[in-house]
Amino acid sequence: RDHVLQDLLVRRTRTDVQRYYHADLHFPEVVGPESLHYRLSPSLSRLFAHTVRLIGPRICSFFGTEDSSGPKFIASDFHSIGGLTYSRYRALEFLTTPAHIKRYAWRNMTTDRISRQLALLSQINLIKRFESSFTAFKISLRHLRQKTQVMIDMWEHDAIFVCPAFDINALFDLPERYKQTGIRLTFDDVAAEIRQKIAALPPEKNAKGQNAEYHRDDFHPLYIEALHSDLEFLNALIDDWNNYSDDPKLDAFKRALVPVLLDPARNPSGLLVIFTESADTLHAVAHAIESVDPDLPVLTVTSANRHDVEPQLRANFDANYRGTPSSDFRILVTTDVLAEGINLHRANTILNYDTPWNATRLMQRIGRVNRIGSTADRVYVYNFMPSVEGDSIIRLVHKAHTKLQTFHHLFGEDSRIFTSAEEVVHHELHPDTGGVSSELERYLYELKRYKDAHPARYAHLLSHPYPIALGVQLPQTQGDAPIAPDPQEPTEGEVPELAPGSTLCLLHTPDGHSHYTLVGPDLSA
Secondary structure: OOOOHHHHOOOOOHHHHHHHOOOOOOOOEEEEEEEEOOOOOHHHHHHHHHHHHHHOOOOOOOEOOOEOOEOOEOOOOHHHHOOOOOHHHOHHHHEOOHHHHHHHOEOOEOHHHHHHHHHHHHHHHHHHHHHHOHHHHHHHHHHHHHHHHHHHHHHHOOOEEEOOOOOHHHHOOHHHHHHHHOOOOOHHHHHHHHHHHHHHOOHHHOOOOOOEEEOHHHEOOHHHHHHHHHHHHHHHHHHHHHOOOOOHHHHHHHHHHHHHHOOOOOOOOOOEEEEOOOHHHHHHHHHHHHHHOOOOOEEEEOOOOHHHHHHHHHHHHOOOOOOOOOOOOOEEEEOHHHOOOOOOOOOOEEEEOOOOOOOHHHHHHHHOOOOOOOOOOEEEEEEEOOOHHHHHHHOHHHHHHHHHHHHHHHHOOOOOOOOOOOOOOOOOOOOOOOHHHOHHHHHHHHHHHHHHHOHHHHHHHHOOOOOEEEEEOOOOOOOOOOOOOOOOOOOOOOOOOOOOOOEEEEEEOOOOOEEEEEEOOOOOO
């Protein structure tokens, strides 16, 4: 920061803009962020804690180090793990033939490490869906069960496909394919289809034979036990959660919608922007709004329909829209597809229904409404915080806070993003001179104004063989001191009197002396 960014980076914060360009540009004031909370019933709290334990155990290796005879199994009691092993994503870890294992190893990434990372990603995604909404979580549980069942079916048919190039789970989703095509397929039909796809791959797409069909004998026999263990846990979780149709987070949202988020005192435009990472959560939120007030028009946007609804989106939420503004929609519910590249600043209230894994997304989301040209004087930011239980595993709040605080300290920010605990810093690039209000920056600002007003005179002074420090006496100004570095304090009588429109120059000559001279409007010295 001190040795690189300070000299290379000129960052115009809103403090700069408000100081120097307040007559031309206007930013709204950011109020908040304010946290929204929800409570679980005692029975739901117990199920919540039980679920977190089952889906969030530590992802550990099933095997020891690999040698010439293959991996050595070190854990046989899957129930002792205490939860899901995400074995559907760990088939490579159970391969026993060195030649097969070598196909998937890459640089310093062993099959064991690759498998554990895939399992960890699946676990994080499941927990994040849990925090997003119960609707999204239930759908994810069913998807993971379907994928686990596909692997068990392949094991039972002795045709196990490991194909990074294809979506094996989608190909074996027979009910969905029947819904789309009206054709009833069998396991053997899909297996033959996959074999044809593998054979049709160009050599460069399958050089190491990574897309291949294996048999039960190619895997450690305990793999099927791991799969059945996961399936048992998933069936139990799905049965437990099917007994609960309520979502306390969604209920808290419905209670806050009209009196808080659409409060006319804070939200005079009556427009609201809601962000979520999950399309499933998006639909649940949209239905919740409809249940509160069917007359509240809602626009939902995902990657699937963004292009189609963009004209409506801009007409209703973009304050810079050049066409005729529309008021067809009051609430926008969107995924992160709109977190950048779009103006939504007719609205001044934003709700982060869930917390994105990348904390930068939070800044980008708020930036959609916190923009130059906003129709409101204040922007209000609300955040639903992750649960303590879930966050203890993925530490989402800690990671978001740490990353945002790093941005604040390194670059300077104008407002808090996620929590009230963030320390907003404006001047870390120049801590010794006060940052954006430093003498150097004020001098550079005045120098730029002088260059714009007197380009010929500026070029003349720039071509002078000796170093020059400038003080500018602008027209209609009589008593202001010139804003300039003063390397040598002159004695009384040494500084000539400035006429309006003239330029005072302090010349430093090679012999070590300094003297003042005047440059008039005609460039005469």
